[in-house]
Amino acid sequence: MAREPDEKKTNGTTACPVGAEPAAHRLLIRRVLRYAPNPLRDEWVNIGVLVFDPESGERRLRLVEEEEEFHRVRRLHPDADESVLPRLRDTLESLYTAEGRIVDWKNGGGLAWLGELDKLDKVLSAALQVADPVGTRAADLDAELERLYRDQVAVPRAAGRAGLPGSRGNLRAYCSQVFKQARLWDRLDKSVRAAEFTFPGDPMRLDYSYRRNGTRGFVQTLSVTRSPADAKVLAYTAKRIQDLGRFTPEFTAVTDVPLSSDNDRHKFVRDTLREAGVEPVPLEGFAVWVAKLRPMLQ
Numbered sequence: 001m002a003r004e005p006d007e008k009k010t011n012g013t014t015a016c017p018v019g020a021e022p023a024a025h026r027l028l029i030r031r032v033l034r035y036a037p038n039p040l041r042d043e044w045v046n047i048g049v050l051v052f053d054p055e056s057g058e059r060r061l062r063l064v065e066e067e068e069e070f071h072r073v074r075r076l077h078p079d080a081d082e083s084v085l086p087r088l089r090d091t092l093e094s095l096y097t098a099e100g101r102i103v104d105w106k107n108g109g110g111l112a113w114l115g116e117l118d119k120l121d122k123v124l125s126a127a128l129q130v131a132d133p134v135g136t137r138a139a140d141l142d143a144e145l146e147r148l149y150r151d152q153v154a155v156p157r158a159a160g161r162a163g164l165p166g167s168r169g170n171l172r173a174y175c176s177q178v179f180k181q182a183r184l185w186d187r188l189d190k191s192v193r194a195a196e197f198t199f200p201g202d203p204m205r206l207d208y209s210y211r212r213n214g215t216r217g218f219v220q221t222l223s224v225t226r227s228p229a230d231a232k233v234l235a236y237t238a239k240r241i242q243d244l245g246r247f248t249p250e251f252t253a254v255t256d257v258p259l260s261s262d263n264d265r266h267k268f269v270r271d272t273l274r275e276a277g278v279e280p281v282p283l284e285g286f287a288v289w290v291a292k293l294r295p296m297l298q
Contacts, residue, residue, distance in 0.1 A: 171221035235276035251278040258282040
């Protein structure tokens with residue numbers, strides 16, 4: 001994902017450039033991504049959200065990725081072709097430079113990219129649709145993306161289930177907030193392609209990555225309550241990165257619950273991760289873990 005520009009600070013507050021709107025009044029554009037497999041019927045299901053800043057070119061993209069979200073798509077469209085989703089992400093991101101910005105954004109590149117969005121259904125599949133752009137105002141791209149995804153795409157939660165452990169999306173939202181409060185956000189790579197280290201076509205994304213003194217660290221959220229088998233995927237990916245030998249890696253898995261030695265499922269996750277060199281950190285202890293990491297990244 002795109003790196004956010006460094007903020008300029010004045011006496012502990014964010015400096016606002018002359019003539020620019022305060023951050024609280026930042027104008028953003030949102031576009032909802034839809035899956036509609038039958039072009040003859042006006043039926044679709046929302047599968048993602050794209051939010052971008054037309055002034056700077058910063059953007060955030062989130063697509064369905066959890067199994068229960070795919071179950072919802074399948075319930076509405078039993079013959080859904082899930083392979084179109086990785087292609088959708090790749091096509092969107094291929095329009096950006098390595099730094100995550102549109103080439104020559106302020107000199108017409110942005111307008112050209114907006115035109116490409118309108119052609120996505122033709123580029124990828126007739127089943128994909130991009131809803132009309134809608135303006136929204138928010139101070140933070142990431143927070144707005146999470147809000148829109150929760151409102152427009154995420155599987156609705158019954159009121160009585162509000163206390164259940166969160167999805168990976170909820171875990172990421174919390175981790176992102178902690179990283180920002182620690183002022184490490186701009187030092188991280190986000191949504192890193194696992195295919196860079198495993199095999200071409202690998203759809204997995206690693207939530208965060210950082211670099212320090214020749215070491216590259218990876219941080220991945222893991223919902224033990226909902227999907228403990230994801231530990232095996234993360235363990236395989238960690239071993240593959242280690243075997244490449246291109247750099248010294250370190251791995252952290254942020255789990256939604258502390259791993260108890262009295263719970264067989266928790267022991268499976270803990271042992272699977274640690275055998276692959278991945279250290280589990282419970283969400284409740286993540287802020288302390290980040291506080292220890294911070295001086296090493298300064």
